[in-house]
Amino acid sequence: MSEDERKCVRCGEPLPGMSKMTEEKVTAAEVEEFGWQGRPAVGEGMVTVAMCLQCQIVRSEDRKRPI
Secondary structure, eight states: OOGGGOBOTTTOOBOOTTOGGGEEEEEHHHHHHHTOOOEEOSSTTEEEEEOOHHHHHHHHHHHHSOO
16 A cells, blocks of 8 residues: 555545654554554554544543543
């Protein structure tokens, strides 16, 4: 997949090419749990995935909620 064909790992919406705003660092466990594709990120166990800003916001809000 080329940079201009990137899609959000959560919602599947097309993403603008090369935008750093559409990259999110997540744990390797989260990548495995949801079957996302990404590339290794700096930091032990972290992976950079393509994720739209709306999904980044939703993910952040979900993580703030008590279990």
